[in-house]
Amino acid sequence: MRPTSTLLKLPNELLSQILVHVLAYSIHMAIIVQPEEDAAWHLRVHHTMSAVCYGFRETMRGISCKVFEYPPPSTPSTKDKDNQKEKLDDEDEDPETPCLASHVWRYMKVLRKVGTAIRDTSTPPNALSVDSLGNDAPQIIQSYSLYSAIVYLRYQATRANSEIYNGSSLVISGVVNTLLRVLYGRIRPSEVSVVLRRATEDERRVGDIGVSVVRTCAMLRECVEMLECMESGDVELTPEEWSLQQDLNTFKIDMLVRSLANNNVEFQTLRETADPGPLPAADTVWIGELPEVLQTVRRVQDVMCEKPGRRWALSDEATKDLEELVELWTPATESTIVQEAPP
16 A cells, blocks of 8 residues: 655645735835845745745746746747756856846846835936836836836925925826726736735825825915914904804814814825735825925914914814824924923
8 A cells, every 4th residue: 555645735726826926925025115134035035935845946937937027028939848947947147048037036126126216315207117127127017117106206296395296196197097907907927916906006095195185285274374364454354254254264174174184094094904015105294294284284273273362263173183183294303303392
């Protein structure tokens, strides 16, 4: 009687699905993870998975060939399957026909470089363009180049005025649509695009939140300016008009502050539930970094807080929301300076 093997083996289809998702996740992490030591494992995911055992190696080879489109279009075809296998197994890079491991490693480093450039304010916009990667770049690399451009534009737009920010948001929306409608359908195997699709949808939601916040603050400024003009006597109003304007603008400010609070809850929830991984270039105070946002909520707090002789005030709920938003959106460095300031 032949002995029964005790070695457990995953079904090929299940193993393939697992490795596809591991590779897709690591490709994304290579872009968004900041510390280099945290990114190291993700950069070498192909090598690591291939070193587990023969089955992993063969399955990973097939997946990586599809994802990274190997051999490249410019690589001459091999004469037979034996030569192709030797080329895939060889770890020494040929300048004309690099091995699969070198091919994957090259593009993982490209992704890492692109991810690092997102947070560098000195990065020129064309550094993240698809054209800068070359015509033979795999679809997954081209798609992540556009995804990185979305994050880069959003990150850089926070340093502009509200008008430029809104204009950049329109550009971002167009790029998001291009990714979702065109490029994702070209990535093979299609399961690899799932992670990137989720991340892009998250960026769409972040962009929508940012646009909503900037527009809300613009309306807040209009209301506050009207109340300031009324208080200083710069506008001539009858008692009835004064009362109407007071009630109307106070009510609008109350509603707008609550709207900002809802935007903040949506953003913080998105940060906590983002899948996969953390939102790139979007920390807790990101909303406060949007054009004129923090200045606006501080101004509202100064004008609407209760003072002797003032005729208007926010509701208790809106007042509490306003205090929490100012505290949350104030950068940690600024908060520290205020706390350490002498009495």
